[in-house]
Amino acid sequence: xxxxxxxxxxxxxDAQGGGLEDFTVEVNDGEVVLDIIHRLxxxxxxxxxxxxxxxxxxxxxxxxxxxxxxRLMCMTRMSVFTREETITVTPLRTFPVMxxxxxxVGFNYTKAREVPAFVxxxxxxxGEYRMMQEDVDRSQEFRKCIExxxxxxxxxxxxxxxxxxxxxxxxxxxMRIAELDMHPLxxxxxxxxxxxxxxxxxxxxxxxxxxxxCTEVCPEGIKITDNALIPLKERTVDRKYxxxxxxxxxxxxxxxxx
Amino acid sequence: xxVVDRQEWDVVxxxxxxxxxxxxxxxxxxxxxxxxxxxxxxxxxHTVMAEGGIAAAMGNVNEHDNWQxxxxxxxxxxxxxxQWRMAELHAKEAPDRVWELETWxxxxxxxxxxxxxxxxxxxxxxxxxxxxxxxxxLELIRTLQQKIVSLQQEDHRETxxxxxxLKVFQxxxxxxxxxxxxxxxxxxxxxxxxxxxFVLQAPSVVIATGGIGKSFKVTSNSWEYTGDGHALALLAxxxxxxxxxxxFHPTGMIWPPSVKGxxxxxxxxxxxGVLRNSEGKRFMFDYVPDVFKEKYAETEDEADRWYDDPDHxxxxxxxxxxxxxxxxxxxxxxxxxxxxxxxxxLDVSTxxxxxxxxxxxxxxxHQFKELADVDITAEPMEVGPTCHYVMGGIAVDSDTAAARxxxxxxxxxxxxxxxxxxxxxxxNSLSDxxxxxxxxxxxxxxxxxxxxxxxxxxxxxxxxxxxxxxxRPFSAEAEDVAGPPENPYTLHQELQQTMNxxxxxxxxxxxxxxxxKKLAELRVRARRAGVEGHRQFNPGxxxxxxxxxxxxxxxxxxxxALERTxxxxxxxxxxxxxxxxxxxxxxxxxxxxxxxxSLAATDPVRGQISLAPExxxxxxxxxxxxxEKEELVKYLTEEELYE
Ligand SMILES: Cc1cc2nc3c(=O)[nH]c(=O)nc-3n(C[C@H](O)[C@H](O)[C@H](O)COP(=O)(O)OP(=O)(O)OC[C@H]3O[C@@H](n4cnc5c(N)ncnc54)[C@H](O)[C@@H]3O)c2cc1C
Ligand code: SF4
Ligand code: SF4
Ligand code: FES
Numbered sequence: 001x002x003x004x005x006x007x008x009x010x011x012x013x014d015a016q017g018g019g020l021e022d023f024t025v026e027v028n029d030g031e032v033v034l035d036i037i038h039r040l041x042x043x044x045x046x047x048x049x050x051x052x053x054x055x056x057x058x059x060x061x062x063x064x065x066x067x068x069x070x071r072l073m074c075m076t077r078m079s080v081f082t083r084e085e086t087i088t089v090t091p092l093r094t095f096p097v098m099x100x101x102x103x104x105v106g107f108n109y110t111k112a113r114e115v116p117a118f119v120x121x122x123x124x125x126x127g128e129y130r131m132m133q134e135d136v137d138r139s140q141e142f143r144k145c146i147e148x149x150x151x152x153x154x155x156x157x158x159x160x161x162x163x164x165x166x167x168x169x170x171x172x173x174x175m176r177i178a179e180l181d182m183h184p185l186x187x188x189x190x191x192x193x194x195x196x197x198x199x200x201x202x203x204x205x206x207x208x209x210x211x212x213x214c215t216e217v218c219p220e221g222i223k224i225t226d227n228a229l230i231p232l233k234e235r236t237v238d239r240k241y242x243x244x245x246x247x248x249x250x251x252x253x254x255x256x257x258x
Numbered sequence: 259x260x261v262v263d264r265q266e267w268d269v270v271x272x273x274x275x276x277x278x279x280x281x282x283x284x285x286x287x288x289x290x291x292x293x294x295x296x297x298x299x300x301x302x303x304h305t306v307m308a309e310g311g312i313a314a315a316m317g318n319v320n321e322h323d324n325w326q327x328x329x330x331x332x333x334x335x336x337x338x339x340x341q342w343r344m345a346e347l348h349a350k351e352a353p354d355r356v357w358e359l360e361t362w363x364x365x366x367x368x369x370x371x372x373x374x375x376x377x378x379x380x381x382x383x384x385x386x387x388x389x390x391x392x393x394x395x396l397e398l399i400r401t402l403q404q405k406i407v408s409l410q411q412e413d414h415r416e417t418x419x420x421x422x423x424l425k426v427f428q429x430x431x432x433x434x435x436x437x438x439x440x441x442x443x444x445x446x447x448x449x450x451x452x453x454x455x456f457v458l459q460a461p462s463v464v465i466a467t468g469g470i471g472k473s474f475k476v477t478s479n480s481w482e483y484t485g486d487g488h489a490l491a492l493l494a495x496x497x498x499x500x501x502x503x504x505x506f507h508p509t510g511m512i513w514p515p516s517v518k519g520x521x522x523x524x525x526x527x528x529x530x531g532v533l534r535n536s537e538g539k540r541f542m543f544d545y546v547p548d549v550f551k552e553k554y555a556e557t558e559d560e561a562d563r564w565y566d567d568p569d570h571x572x573x574x575x576x577x578x579x580x581x582x583x584x585x586x587x588x589x590x591x592x593x594x595x596x597x598x599x600x601x602x603x604l605d606v607s608t609x610x611x612x613x614x615x616x617x618x619x620x621x622x623x624h625q626f627k628e629l630a631d632v633d634i635t636a637e638p639m640e641v642g643p644t645c646h647y648v649m650g651g652i653a654v655d656s657d658t659a660a661a662r663x664x665x666x667x668x669x670x671x672x673x674x675x676x677x678x679x680x681x682x683x684x685x686n687s688l689s690d691x692x693x694x695x696x697x698x699x700x701x702x703x704x705x706x707x708x709x710x711x712x713x714x715x716x717x718x719x720x721x722x723x724x725x726x727x728x729x730r731p732f733s734a735e736a737e738d739v740a741g742p743p744e745n746p747y748t749l750h751q752e753l754q755q756t757m758n759x760x761x762x763x764x765x766x767x768x769x770x771x772x773x774x775k776k777l778a779e780l781r782v783r784a785r786r787a788g789v790e791g792h793r794q795f796n797p798g799x800x801x802x803x804x805x806x807x808x809x810x811x812x813x814x815x816x817x818x819a820l821e822r823t824x825x826x827x828x829x830x831x832x833x834x835x836x837x838x839x840x841x842x843x844x845x846x847x848x849x850x851x852x853x854x855x856s857l858a859a860t861d862p863v864r865g866q867i868s869l870a871p872e873x874x875x876x877x878x879x880x881x882x883x884x885x886e887k888e889e890l891v892k893y894l895t896e897e898e899l900y901e
């Protein structure tokens with residue numbers, strides 16, 4: 001087992017301002033960046049603020065930017081860096097800093113509330129739902145999302161454009177719309193809610209120009225752009241130009257084995 | 259000093275895991291204005307980590323399954339110490355609670371005929387766990403979170419305010435339950451971001467804070483698991499039950515050191531993974547205890563046939579209840595047949611094609627690849643026991659989830675005791691959260707609604723005392739003569755080491771006495787835990803406050819474990835290795851020695867906790883009749899059998 005001293009730069013400060021602070025800190029075999037942050041807390045900076053929870057890549061709390069790239073601190077092995085490298089840890093840039101590595105991610109909770117919820121189908125009681133695995137695969141892929149908000153952080157539509165935040169839900173919540181739209185039993189359409197159109201009209205789908213940066217940072221490996229955003233766009237286009245195409249696809253889906 | 263902000267609610271739920279969210283949904287749907295408080299962000303509670311599934315006898319995969327079989331398995335798993343009425347309600351109501359999730363948008367894995375798929379798990383006779391790959395907890399949390407959002411959307415349509423009837427206070431920590439005489443009157447909390455104090459007044463408080471694992475060094479639990487709810491209840495005068503029973507999950511990661519303790523889900527074994535020692539032997543065949551002999555295969559061939567033909571073969575011993583498997587691993591390692599890093603091998607690579615491993619166990623594949631550079635489709639994992647779950651908890655009424663002796667206090671989820679007896683079966687927690695979360699929310703709402711005219715007030719003195727207690731770490735140096743302030747991180751590490759080494763998986767009288775001494779010392783030192791900086795998002799301060807809770811709960815575990823002179827489920831005594839039928843009817847209740855709840859006066863030697871044994875109600879005859887007589891004689895005393 002081999003230990004070494006690594007050089008770290010960690011952003012410290014609050015809403016009023018702050019800057020990078022230098023640390024030299026011990027690193028042991030197999031450790032991740034979050035271990036090092038914890039060691040700093042225990043030995044050098046007891047009030048260093050950081051969010052974490054599961055330390056197993058499951059809760060999406062420990063998001064930060066490591067050498068400028070949005071990542072989960074608990075899933076970033078120290079072995080991906082050389083021993084000579086100085087490692088810089090900064091808070092997510094798209095959201096306002098609260099303190100040190102902790103940002104105010106309230107934007108995401110606001111957006112979550114604006115997406116209309118699942119509409120249960122009339123006439124089917126609990127225990128009567130029948131869905132085929134192949135029909136739920138796609139929505140299940142999107143439900144792997146751990147809400148780390150790394151995709152929201154990286155998306156250029158809001159990353160440096162505070163003014164777009166009001167009109168734009170961001171990849172995570174556009175994907176949520178796609179998820180509900182592809183849910184085999186969602187009855188939104190029956191109540192007059194057209195999810196595809198709301199993606200375009202209310203949640204800013206049009207801002208996305210499919211750069212795929214969101215997909216690249218997703219720690220769950222969800223193909224956000226290819227599987228959620230592009231289909232949502234295509235179907236929005238379909239629907240706008242040819243309602244029959246849309247209707248056809250809807251009917252076909254409904255008559256698959258029930 | 260009472261400039262603390264106050265708000266009024268009908269029901270306050272402390273905790274936003276499965277139990278807390280289910281309670282909040284129920285209370286709000288029954289018309290109570292409901293507030294939820296949680297330490298982390300909404301949607302990130304510990305429940306999110308659950309992997310394997312939710313146990314519910316829906317009978318989708320094996321039609322022979324029903325609530326009676328589930329009830330039997332639960333009692334066997336808990337070695338008959340379970341609060342049987344809870345186990346009964348749980349087995350009966352779990353299917354409805356799972357189906358209801360589908361109507362809120364959950365997407366479970368499906369069977370061929372489009373129903374919810376169910377998988378095998380240790381101690382469950384039939385495939386019973388509804389699941390989504392190995393991320394079932396995430397699905398559960400997200401579904402409940404989205405249901406809460408949908409209720410808020412409803413409220414928004416009606417009142418113009420999302421939070422008029424149901425509000426989540428995220429990243430806030432409750433440090434005291436407030437009372438007016440006997441009755442609950444609210445909670446005292448601080449906002450983690452700002453350090454600001456506030457009070458939520460309410461006649462009903464539901465505690466749903468989860469477990470205690472962070473008092474142990476090697477654990478699968480997250481930072482939230484500092485036993486807060488257990489301690490809050492004790493301080494409010496409610497007793498805890500069965501605290502000696504702590505579950506060590508047999509399979510945690512052991513290498514590299516920084517990931518030691520992270521869970522390797524039981525589904526690995528449920529889906530065909532086997533345990534081997536350094537000699538390549540499937541050692542579990544040597545560890546099937548007498549009470550389970552008829553149910554488990556004796557040869558590898560029979561065990562392997564079981565996966566395809568469970569009706570004509572007995573199950574592999576790798577699927578024994580967790581306490582058995584954890585002890586077996588412990589013995590193998592001790593006898594020198596362990597793996598290089600001090601565990602045993604868990605192998606799926608020789609059992610199924612790589613493709614199947616990646617599909618069935620995606621997050622395990624990911625976890626080992628990312629954190630340990632191990633490709634589980636090509637080589638075995640190294641695993642060992644890790645502190646996972648506490649069976650003990652707040653003593654509650656089975657039907658209403660009301661805590662004993664404190665009107666207005668309710669508890670559900672891991673923080674509540676009784677349901678799982680001496681050992682919990684995998685999958686039975688998530689179902690427990692839903693069944694009893696709902697019941698707690700229901701009865702909390704009903705109780706609050708019965709008190710519209712006569713709400714217990716919150717007195718200023720209590721609020722001031724709570725504020726002073728919370729601020730203490732900032733002035734630790736100034737107050738004390740005994741020496742310099744203590745570093746809370748150091749105290750925490752010493753506590754974890756103590757519990758791990760002295761009150762861990764195998765227990766001995768002398769070691770537990772030593773642990774109690776060490777806890778007394780830590781308690782004295784913890785009063786001098788000092789912190790730097792200010793109140794704004796200061797983790798050192800948060801930890802200093804959590805220490806009070808961990809110390810209280812650890813003392814409960816150590817005292818009760820020392821008292822129980824037998825081995826049963828999650829409590830193994832090297833000096834009392836067998837199960838004793840006379841102990842089955844006895845519960846150990848932990849109470850605060852000084853009932854005023856002020857911890858300052860407690861004696862460092864005698865400690866803060868007193869124990870009282872209590873004889874439990876006899877199991878209802880129709881429930882006993884579900885078992886064969888031959889099985890009952892292994893658990894019940896002669897006189898109980900005659901009754
Ligand atoms: C890795 C892992 C895998 C598991 N897999 C399974 C499985 O497959 N099946 C199964 O049935 N069980 C499983 N379990 C067990 C199960 O996940 C837990 O027992 C269960 O999730 C506990 O839920 P809960 O609602 O009681 O509490 P939690 O989900 O832990 O929530 C506790 C809540 O209380 C809040 N809280 C705590 N203290 C305070 C305070 N002082 N003030 C305010 N808020 C507070 C927390 O912030 C949190 O919101 C697993 C456990 C682990 C660790
Ligand atoms: S693909 Fe769209 S959503 Fe994703 S980062 Fe690019 S612009 Fe943003
Ligand atoms: S989609 Fe991926 S990156 Fe975005 S919040 Fe979810 S898990 Fe994180
Ligand atoms: S701490 Fe949960 S994802 Fe990193």
